[in-house]
Amino acid sequence: MANQTPLYSALVQHHRLGRSAFHTPGHSGKEISFLAGLLQLDVTELPDTDSLFEAEHVILQAEQHAAQVFGTTRTLFSAGGCTLCIQAMLRLVSADSSKKTIVTDRILHRSAVNAMALLDLNPVWLLPRADAGSGFPGRIHPDDVEAFLKQYQDAAAVYITSPDYFGVLADIKKISEVCRRYQVPLLVDNAHGSHLFLMPENLHPIHLGADMTACSAHKTLPVLTGGAFLNIVSDTYVHNAKDAMALFGSTSPSYPIMASLDLCMRWAETKGKAAYSQLQKRVLKIKELAVEKGIVIPTGATDPVRITLQTASLGITGEEAAEIFRTYLVEPEYADDGNLVLIATPFHTEQDFLRVEKAIQALPNKRPVTLNAVLPPLPNSVMSVRQAVFSPWEEINLEDSIGRIAATTACPCPPGIPVVMPGEMITEEIAMFLKKYRFLTIKVVK
Numbered sequence: 001m002a003n004q005t006p007l008y009s010a011l012v013q014h015h016r017l018g019r020s021a022f023h024t025p026g027h028s029g030k031e032i033s034f035l036a037g038l039l040q041l042d043v044t045e046l047p048d049t050d051s052l053f054e055a056e057h058v059i060l061q062a063e064q065h066a067a068q069v070f071g072t073t074r075t076l077f078s079a080g081g082c083t084l085c086i087q088a089m090l091r092l093v094s095a096d097s098s099k100k101t102i103v104t105d106r107i108l109h110r111s112a113v114n115a116m117a118l119l120d121l122n123p124v125w126l127l128p129r130a131d132a133g134s135g136f137p138g139r140i141h142p143d144d145v146e147a148f149l150k151q152y153q154d155a156a157a158v159y160i161t162s163p164d165y166f167g168v169l170a171d172i173k174k175i176s177e178v179c180r181r182y183q184v185p186l187l188v189d190n191a192h193g194s195h196l197f198l199m200p201e202n203l204h205p206i207h208l209g210a211d212m213t214a215c216s217a218h219k220t221l222p223v224l225t226g227g228a229f230l231n232i233v234s235d236t237y238v239h240n241a242k243d244a245m246a247l248f249g250s251t252s253p254s255y256p257i258m259a260s261l262d263l264c265m266r267w268a269e270t271k272g273k274a275a276y277s278q279l280q281k282r283v284l285k286i287k288e289l290a291v292e293k294g295i296v297i298p299t300g301a302t303d304p305v306r307i308t309l310q311t312a313s314l315g316i317t318g319e320e321a322a323e324i325f326r327t328y329l330v331e332p333e334y335a336d337d338g339n340l341v342l343i344a345t346p347f348h349t350e351q352d353f354l355r356v357e358k359a360i361q362a363l364p365n366k367r368p369v370t371l372n373a374v375l376p377p378l379p380n381s382v383m384s385v386r387q388a389v390f391s392p393w394e395e396i397n398l399e400d401s402i403g404r405i406a407a408t409t410a411c412p413c414p415p416g417i418p419v420v421m422p423g424e425m426i427t428e429e430i431a432m433f434l435k436k437y438r439f440l441t442i443k444v445v446k
């Protein structure tokens with residue numbers, strides 16, 4: 001092999017491009033002094049370094065400090081990302097084996113679908129109302145949660161993703177009131193919103209009434225990739241929380257990642273609020289510039305520091321816009337057929353923001369494309385998620401898939417709402433819809 005270090009070389013080469021990193025991790029690629037030097041702290045469980053899943057002293061103390069900063073009953077560290085927190089949350093609410101139904105939004109991340117397969121849980125799907133503008137999935141409405149809780153009286157939990165990838169926030173306060181009335185715990189996948197407690201107005205779902213949240217700290221906060229928090233408010237779940245995490249987690253969690261979570265909490269406590277208040281103002285200017293240019297952004301309650309640009313309103317795809325951003329030395333977080341997403345953090349410099357502004361100004365103004373896909377009706381679920389995920393599968397052409405059972409999720413973006421989930425029957429409308437989005441094949445149960 002010519003290059004004996006293909007991955008390492010690619011990373012070094014990418015680093016040399018000198019792009020402003022508007023993507024995860026939330027330290028934004030900056031050599032933040034408090035994160036430098038963590039490599040030498042890459043140790044293992046020793047008498048004086050504690051053990052994540054049996055935390056008794058220093059890890060427990062670090063977690064207790066984090067709980068104080070977040071205002072929770074218990075906060076647990078994860079070095080296995082938000083995925084591990086999601087697995088643990090779902091495990092905790094499914095301890096009662098007679099309750100297998102999870103009332104959940106259809107825009108959920110695949111880590112949750114996989115966890116439901118592993119735990120043999122049955123999702124029932126809430127659809128968002130398209131109230132954030134066309135081309136965005138929208139928000140789960142509290143009235144819809146209530147209707148589902150009336151219908152599914154054996155629900156083990158309500159599980160909502162907020163904010164979504166575009167920064168759109170559900171009304172967690174109202175949803176949590178509904179959940180409390182029906183005595184069903186509210187779990188929030190807050191992967192993209194770990195920083196929300198630092199906004200001038202505390203927008204963190206734990207503050208707004210969620211029982212548990214999975215927070216992918218590394219996405220928006222100065223934490224090494226893989227660092228996340230499981231936040232718990234209800235006493236009910238505290239006792240078994242470590243065991244629930246240990247069920248899925250590696251027995252060798254990274255100490256540098258855990259140390260970065262610990263350092264992040266000190267940063268949050270001492271500097272976080274001031275830093276986010278300033279960031280919010282800077283991002284607002286960028287959003288105003290985008291709107292002036294004619295770019296659509298999500299409407300209603302949103303994460304004030306997430307930059308989502310619906311480039312379709314300029315007649316270009318998000319991917320095309322991303323290429324233009326790269327020529328201005330900006331690497332975005334995400335691009336699809338109609339949108340571009342940037343993650344801004346307090347660690348970006350004025351030079352980084354100026355690059356973003358120049359890139360926005362450089363986008364061409366073509367004929368706007370409206371993104372108002374009408375989704376096919378939800379298909380029937382004919383097999384449990386678990387059965388579908390663990391069955392033998394084959395990949396077949398879409399034309400041949402009608403009447404077959406999906407073994408995987410198919411989710412065209414935009415709008416980012418899966419049209420079929422594992423265990424659901426593929427209809428003609430679904431196959432046609434996916435074809436329009438340039439899907440050619442799909443994995444189905446054999």
Ligand SMILES: Cc1ncc(COP(=O)(O)O)c(C=O)c1O
Binds near residue numbers: 080082109189191192
């Ligand atoms: C909404 C959402 N939930 C969960 C996850 C999983 O987070 P992690 O990569 O920290 O495991 C992601 C990752 O992209 C996500 O976007």
